[in-house]
Amino acid sequence: MTAAQPNAGPTPTGPVGQARPTPTGPVGPAVPRPIPLPPGRRQTELLMLIFAIGVVLAAYAATGLGLNGRLPAGIAGYGVAFAALMLAAHFAVRRLAPWADPLLLPLAALLNGLGIVMIYRLQQSGRHGNPGVRISTISSTTVFYQVIWSAIGIAAFVAVLLLVRETRVLQRYTYTLGAAGLVLLMIPALLPASLSEIQGAKVWITVGGFSIQPGEFAKLALAVFFAGYLVAKRDVLALAGKRVLGIDLPRARDLGPVLICWVASLLILIFETDIGTSAIFFGLFVSMIYIATQRTSWLLIGVGLFLAGAYAASKLSSHVTERFDIWLHPFAGNNATHSAYQLVQGLEGMAYGGILGSGLGHGQPYFTPLAQSDFIISAFGEELGLTGLMAILIIFALIVQRGLRAAVGVRDPFAKLLAGGLSFVLALQVFVIVGGVTGLIPLTGITTPFMSQGGSSLVSSWALIGLLMRVSDTARRPAPQPIQDEGMTQIVRVSG
Amino acid sequence: MNRALLRLSLACLGMFVLLLVNVNYVQAFRTTSLADAKGNVRVFNQQFKYQRGSIKAGSKTIAASHLVKGNSGNYQRYYPDPEVYAPITGYSEPFGRTGLEEAENSMLSGTDPKLTVHNLVSLVTGHSRQGGTVYTTVVPGVQQAAYAALKAEGRESGVVALDPKTGAILAMASFPSFDPNKYVTLTGKKLERVDKALQLAPGHPLLNHTTQLTYPPGSSFKVITSSAALSQGKVAGPQSTVPAPTQLKLGSKALINDGGEACGDGHPQLIFAFTLSCNTAFGLLGQKVTGPVLHDYANKFGFNNSKLTIPLPVTPSVFPPVTDPAFTAYQAIGQFSDRVTPLQEAMIAATIANGGTMMKPYLVKEVQAPDLSPVLTTTPQELGSPISPTVASQLTQMMVSVTNNPAGTAYATANQNVAGVEIAGKTGTAQNGINNTNLDDAVFTCFAPASNPVIAVGVIVKGGGFGADAAAPIAVKVIQEYLREKGMLP
Numbered sequence: 001m002t003a004a005q006p007n008a009g010p011t012p013t014g015p016v017g018q019a020r021p022t023p024t025g026p027v028g029p030a031v032p033r034p035i036p037l038p039p040g041r042r043q044t045e046l047l048m049l050i051f052a053i054g055v056v057l058a059a060y061a062a063t064g065l066g067l068n069g070r071l072p073a074g075i076a077g078y079g080v081a082f083a084a085l086m087l088a089a090h091f092a093v094r095r096l097a098p099w100a101d102p103l104l105l106p107l108a109a110l111l112n113g114l115g116i117v118m119i120y121r122l123q124q125s126g127r128h129g130n131p132g133v134r135i136s137t138i139s140s141t142t143v144f145y146q147v148i149w150s151a152i153g154i155a156a157f158v159a160v161l162l163l164v165r166e167t168r169v170l171q172r173y174t175y176t177l178g179a180a181g182l183v184l185l186m187i188p189a190l191l192p193a194s195l196s197e198i199q200g201a202k203v204w205i206t207v208g209g210f211s212i213q214p215g216e217f218a219k220l221a222l223a224v225f226f227a228g229y230l231v232a233k234r235d236v237l238a239l240a241g242k243r244v245l246g247i248d249l250p251r252a253r254d255l256g257p258v259l260i261c262w263v264a265s266l267l268i269l270i271f272e273t274d275i276g277t278s279a280i281f282f283g284l285f286v287s288m289i290y291i292a293t294q295r296t297s298w299l300l301i302g303v304g305l306f307l308a309g310a311y312a313a314s315k316l317s318s319h320v321t322e323r324f325d326i327w328l329h330p331f332a333g334n335n336a337t338h339s340a341y342q343l344v345q346g347l348e349g350m351a352y353g354g355i356l357g358s359g360l361g362h363g364q365p366y367f368t369p370l371a372q373s374d375f376i377i378s379a380f381g382e383e384l385g386l387t388g389l390m391a392i393l394i395i396f397a398l399i400v401q402r403g404l405r406a407a408v409g410v411r412d413p414f415a416k417l418l419a420g421g422l423s424f425v426l427a428l429q430v431f432v433i434v435g436g437v438t439g440l441i442p443l444t445g446i447t448t449p450f451m452s453q454g455g456s457s458l459v460s461s462w463a464l465i466g467l468l469m470r471v472s473d474t475a476r477r478p479a480p481q482p483i484q485d486e487g488m489t490q491i492v493r494v495s496g
Numbered sequence: 497m498n499r500a501l502l503r504l505s506l507a508c509l510g511m512f513v514l515l516l517v518n519v520n521y522v523q524a525f526r527t528t529s530l531a532d533a534k535g536n537v538r539v540f541n542q543q544f545k546y547q548r549g550s551i552k553a554g555s556k557t558i559a560a561s562h563l564v565k566g567n568s569g570n571y572q573r574y575y576p577d578p579e580v581y582a583p584i585t586g587y588s589e590p591f592g593r594t595g596l597e598e599a600e601n602s603m604l605s606g607t608d609p610k611l612t613v614h615n616l617v618s619l620v621t622g623h624s625r626q627g628g629t630v631y632t633t634v635v636p637g638v639q640q641a642a643y644a645a646l647k648a649e650g651r652e653s654g655v656v657a658l659d660p661k662t663g664a665i666l667a668m669a670s671f672p673s674f675d676p677n678k679y680v681t682l683t684g685k686k687l688e689r690v691d692k693a694l695q696l697a698p699g700h701p702l703l704n705h706t707t708q709l710t711y712p713p714g715s716s717f718k719v720i721t722s723s724a725a726l727s728q729g730k731v732a733g734p735q736s737t738v739p740a741p742t743q744l745k746l747g748s749k750a751l752i753n754d755g756g757e758a759c760g761d762g763h764p765q766l767i768f769a770f771t772l773s774c775n776t777a778f779g780l781l782g783q784k785v786t787g788p789v790l791h792d793y794a795n796k797f798g799f800n801n802s803k804l805t806i807p808l809p810v811t812p813s814v815f816p817p818v819t820d821p822a823f824t825a826y827q828a829i830g831q832f833s834d835r836v837t838p839l840q841e842a843m844i845a846a847t848i849a850n851g852g853t854m855m856k857p858y859l860v861k862e863v864q865a866p867d868l869s870p871v872l873t874t875t876p877q878e879l880g881s882p883i884s885p886t887v888a889s890q891l892t893q894m895m896v897s898v899t900n901n902p903a904g905t906a907y908a909t910a911n912q913n914v915a916g917v918e919i920a921g922k923t924g925t926a927q928n929g930i931n932n933t934n935l936d937d938a939v940f941t942c943f944a945p946a947s948n949p950v951i952a953v954g955v956i957v958k959g960g961g962f963g964a965d966a967a968a969p970i971a972v973k974v975i976q977e978y979l980r981e982k983g984m985l986p
Contacts, residue, residue: 294500351530352538386523397512427508440518
């Protein structure tokens with residue numbers, strides 16, 4: 001054959017990648033040819049969810065066997081309750097977000113379930129004839145309440161899917177939610193310490209022995225606000241000002257919102273003595289402004305401002321200074337038995353667990369204060385070892401990755417910003433608490449999403465998953481089918 | 497916006513990678529330093545959660561762990577024959593250990609790398625960690641006889657019996673001793689009280705008198721002076737005559753023989769001077785050998801060796817380097833600042849008995865994993881050959897004379913009719929204290945049977961007086977018990 005010889009096949013008529021082939025059938029009445037819908041992947045989700053439930057139940061059984069050689073008494077009750085909750089969430093997703101990412105729900109369910117198992121293990125310590133030391137900060141109803149909070153969390157997850165059928169519904173409430181977020185953030189600062197301070201962090205609202213952390217919900221509200229605000233103002237913010245050293249500096253007047261957020265986060269730091277929450281809010285805002293403008297200058301300005309603020313705070317506040325000292329010198333002087341006691345116990349627990357861990361029920365995590373909340377990661381490190389802890393971190397990383405994938409896939413800039421910001425803030429929160437507990441960065445008392453004991457964090461984390469799944473559903477939903485063959489008119493998906 | 501999202505994803509990836517690297521650092525690389533951190537409560541608690549290995553002497557268990565009654569699941573240490581074996585086992589308490597409990601801790605606790613495979617297997621099979629069993633070289637009957645003899649004498653003392661051919665320690669008794677079971681308590685206050693009382697008790701009961709304390713060797717050092725002189729040709733043989741005046745002027749002082757007596761006709765044979773332990777003869781002999789050479793021979797016999805472990809650490813016996821002839825004369829008869837451990841005395845006798853070759857003393861014969869497979873077996877090790885077989889046989893002849901010749905210093909207490917076996921020995925009666933005002937320390941170094949040595953013994957009794965009276969009978973009892981066990985004595 002020579003090159004000059006024409007091709008035997010039909011000559012391509014349309015552009016490469018055309019959505020539909022030109023109909024080649026006999027001319028006649030137009031018959032709509034449905035494009036096969038992309039799979040919703042709900043079967044995958046169900047399978048993965050059943051696997052996650054199985055892992056959780058096995059861990060629960062292993063805990064009882066590890067503690068006293070018997071299966072836990074409540075395994076049927078808790079097992080059925082947990083499985084029913086997660087399956088309910090799955091069936092809600094089938095109805096409300098059929099194209100949503102199939103991994104998000106099983107991953108979150110696994111973390112939630114493992115958290116309950118670890119809290120159960122810690123609650124049993126020293127109780128009912130089990131070995132170990134009774135933990136004074138855990139009562140005999142802690143696990144029960146954690147399961148109740150999980151149910152409320154799932155309810156919040158379903159509610160988000162139900163109420164936010166389209167992400168743009170939220171855009172309507174940009175400023176309302178912004179105001180609500182700020183109010184939620186400020187409440188603990190304004191309340192007297194007796195109603196808002198637990199262990200040095202003034203981030204609570206305590207009413208009748210019942211405490212919630214409004215900051216956890218403020219995080220979601222402000223993410224929506226930032227997304228709405230930035231979608232409206234991104235062009236202004238992206239306008240180039242002067243160019244210095246290859247970096248486009250924004251105009252001075254556009255710095256306003258960044259400065260307001262910076263001041264707000266510093267105020268949180270000062271009035272609520274909570275560097276972790278402050279870092280997360282500022283990180284949320286800076287990451288979202290970066291997504292909106294794609295301008296590195298905003299990132300540099302944000303990080304610079306935060307570091308300056310943190311440095312100033314470390315000079316001004318004894319609380320922050322002490323945190324740095326604990327981080328840098330946990331074993332110096334009498335730190336290990338006083339200020340750094342908790343961190344040192346956590347680290348020694350993780351070292352005791354080593355690579356394979358002591359096994360659930362076989363370790364001594366009860367020596368670490370607050371092993372059920374701030375330090376639940378070190379309790380996992382001790383009993384499940386490096387192996388288990390890496391698995392947990394990778395589960396978190398997968399959730400973040402699925403969230404960011406949804407952000408990349410969705411076209412609507414508001415949804416894109418929201419999913420990107422929420423995913424990033426989840427990663428940041430895991431980094432701040434796990435990094436703090438493992439001695440990578442100064443320790444700040446924030447919760448480990450899905451795992452720590454306490455309702456606010458659990459409910460807000462589930463709501464966050466709800467939002468990510470809504471965005472992901474939007475991103476993966478196939479384009480509407482043409483009702484009839486409209487000839488040359490085609491619906492073409494444009495990537496955002 | 498996707499470009500920014502992509503970069504943000506990379507930032508998230510970076511954060512998770514940092515976390516993963518850091519938890520790897522903490523849980524895989526920093527475990528040892530964190531486990532060793534002061535006050536690590538988990539490691540502290542863990543020591544009660546597994547069965548620590550036993551220590552055995554022959555078939556007799558001398559230290560073991562057993563479950564405490566009740567359901568705490570904690571193990572407790574137990575020492576069945578505490579005082580007899582305390583200098584060997586030491587004690588193991590929550591905050592510290594001594595003796596073999598310390599020296600073999602990694603084996604007993606099961607943390608030694610040699611036991612790692614066994615621990616991995618038990619991890620897989622669901623068994624809890626168990627320590628290895630340490631088999632000592634100690635012969636229970638001999639150890640019992642040794643301790644009983646020291647206790648009967650009732651003074652601060654120590655005795656070591658060695659197998660001269662291998663260096664295996666057959667007995668190692670120390671008096672006064674202590675009860676290591678008293679350290680088996682979880683009450684910090686009680687522990688402190690027990691420890692304080694024993695620290696302050698007279699006679700250092702917590703110390704192993706055979707390895708941790710040194711005493712002046714006295715005339716027993718004449719064995720080394722003779723070895724040096726014979727090896728260097730300063731004297732031709734045991735039958736050669738040596739000058740032995742009644743007095744030896746050393747500067748402003750004069751060295752005299754015991755009781756100021758003459759040594760024969762003033763020119764006795766070397767063997768005669770040795771048998772009577774004439775100070776002037778050996779003072780002059782030492783000067784003839786010269787200080788540095790004598791120091792060299794002392795070192796060859798194991799003095800000034802700070803590295804010896806059996807595996808208990810051994811306090812070095814001291815022979816300081818001296819060039820002044822006056823001091824050399826004193827050193828040659830085991831005075832001045834010479835110091836020895838009872839173990840060193842036993843090693844000197846064992847070297848002569850073994851034809852001039854010194855074997856490294858050892859206390860641990862074998863370590864077995866929990867599944868009874870051996871993880872460590874000690875093979876006898878030579879420390880060196882300070883003298884030739886000829887010189888060794890000459891010294892044997894001289895040492896036999898000490899117990900066999902009716903004029904010998906140990907004739908009354910260790911001759912063949914008394915002991916039932918021909919013993920080769922040398923007595924020492926060490927003056928000590930300021931101006932020699934303290935009671936003399938009694939020293940005896942010997943081996944038996946002289947013709948075919950199977951046991952070498954070193955004894956020191958602090959304040960025991962004349963060496964032959966206090967120390968020799970103890971050695972005889974130890975030798976007799978061992979020979980009886982070997983069927984060499986009825």
